[in-house]
Structures are given as C-alpha cells and as structure tokens.
Amino acid sequence: DAGVTQSPTHLIKTRGQQVTLRCSPKSGHDTVSWYQQALGQGPQFIFQYYEEEERQRGNFPDRFSGHQFPNYSSELNVNALLLGDSALYLCASSMGFRDEQYFGPGTRLTVT
Amino acid sequence: GDSVTQMEGPVTLSEEAFLTINCTYTATGYPSLFWYVQYPGEGLQLLLKATKADDKGSNKGFEATYRKETTSFHLEKGSVQVSDSAVYFCALSDRSGGSNYKLTFGKGTLLTVNP
Numbered sequence: 001d002a003g004v005t006q007s008p009t010h011l012i013k014t015r016g017q018q019v020t021l022r023c024s025p026k027s028g029h030d031t032v033s034w035y036q037q038a039l040g041q042g043p044q045f046i047f048q049y050y051e052e053e054e055r056q057r058g059n060f061p062d063r064f065s066g067h068q069f070p071n072y073s074s075e076l077n078v079n080a081l082l083l084g085d086s087a088l089y090l091c092a093s094s095m096g097f098r099d100e101q102y103f104g105p106g107t108r109l110t111v112t
Numbered sequence: 113g114d115s116v117t118q119m120e121g122p123v124t125l126s127e128e129a130f131l132t133i134n135c136t137y138t139a140t141g142y143p144s145l146f147w148y149v150q151y152p153g154e155g156l157q158l159l160l161k162a163t164k165a166d167d168k169g170s171n172k173g174f175e176a177t178y179r180k181e182t183t184s185f186h187l188e189k190g191s192v193q194v195s196d197s198a199v200y201f202c203a204l205s206d207r208s209g210g211s212n213y214k215l216t217f218g219k220g221t222l223l224t225v226n227p
Contacts, residue, residue, distance in 0.1 A: 004155075101158075103156040
C-alpha cells in the first residue's frame with residue numbers, strides 16, 4: 001500500500017521564478033492538504049483540496065495556488081518566489097474530511 | 113483562532129530516563145489532539161491521537177491524555193531510547209467555524225537521547 005509520495009525531493013530556484021510541487025495521496029484517499037514548514041518551525045497550513053476544488057485556505061498570499069486532478073493527485077504552484085519561501089513543503093492526505101492525515105516526506109525548496 | 117503552545121526545546125535525556133513534553137492549546141470548538149514525530153530528513157509521522165476529553169492516546173510506549181479542563185495534551189514516555197531522538201509536534205484539528213480538519217501545529221520540541 002503506497003503512502004503519500006511527493007516530487008521532487010529537493011529543488012533550488014532563484015528569486016522571481018515559479019515552481020510546481022507534486023503530490024500523490026495515499027491509496028484510497030481523496031483529500032489533499034499542503035503545509036509549509038520553515039526551518040525550526042511547525043508546519044503551517046496552506047490550503048486543502050477536495051473534489052478538485054480548494055475547500056480551505058490558510059494565511060498565504062495568492063502567489064500560492066494549487067490544483068487537484070481527477071486521480072486525486074495535487075500540485076502546489078508558487079509564483080514570484082521570495083527568499084522567505086525557502087522551506088519544506090509537506091503534502092498530507094485523508095479520506096474525505098477526516099482529522100487523521102498522512103504526510104509525505106516533503107519537498108525541500110531553496111530560493112537563492 | 114486556534115493555537116498550540118508546546119515546551120521549548122531542545123530536551124536532552126539519557127537513555128531510560130522519563131520524558132515529558134508539555135503542550136497546551138486554544139481552540140474555538142472541541143478539537144482532536146495529536147502528537148506527530150519527525151525524524152531527521154523525513155516528513156511527519158502520526159504518533160498518537162485523542163478525540164475527546166479524558167481519552168488517552170498511546171503508541172510505542174508514548175502516552176498523552178486529553179485534558180479539557182486544563183486544555184493540555186502532554187506527551188510522556190517512561191523510558192526513552194536513543195531511537196526516540198527526533199522532533200515532536202503537538203497539533204490540533206478543529207471542525208468548528210467551517211474548518212475542515214486543518215491541522216494547527218506547535219513549534220516542535222527537539223529531543224536528543226544519549227546512550
């Protein structure tokens with residue numbers, strides 16, 4: 001049973017560029033949430049997708065956008081990258097709106 | 113809004129010592145409470161959870177009890193091992209106010225266990 005997978009593992013981008021991160025949920029899960037974890041901090045909720053729609057959003061600017069595909073996989077897009085966007089981006093999945101979420105290994109984004 | 117406050121780290125213990133990591137929360141509704149663990153270079157793993165007052169979550173020798181009267185969910189383990197060295201996060205999930213189970217995390221506590 002495959003768990004949550006994310007790609008790529010690491011990414012280095014330059015300020016002003018755009019980046020796309022990908023997530024495949026755990027088998028049988030249809031809801032995907034994205035979190036940003038800055039170094040030494042706890043994860044912060046970015047947004048949540050269910051039935052291909054954004055259902056909830058945290059306190060992040062519009063530069064952060066996402067998408068969910070019919071197979072429940074998801075993308076996180078960040079435009080106009082800032083140095084402060086450097087972080088570990090975590091994807092979590094659940095079966096519907098459940099409090100138990102399973103996390104992937106994350107994508108480490110470095111903005112230079 | 114919802115918030116989680118957990119004990120500042122780092123915490124350094126010797127093997128077989130007793131562990132307590134304090135966690136308190138503020139929530140508008142009646143949240144579920146969690147402890148997640150993050151090993152170096154990895155994502156988060158759910159360690160244990162509790163969904164209502166006086167529930168005790170337990171896993172791998174770790175325990176935490178949902179205390180509604182003190183809004184706390186302290187993590188304990190009677191005898192830590194070197195392999196328990198990791199960062200521990202307390203978190204809550206609140207369904208009230210249209211919040212569809214988004215997780216709110218504390219800042220994390222780094223635990224180092226020496227042999």
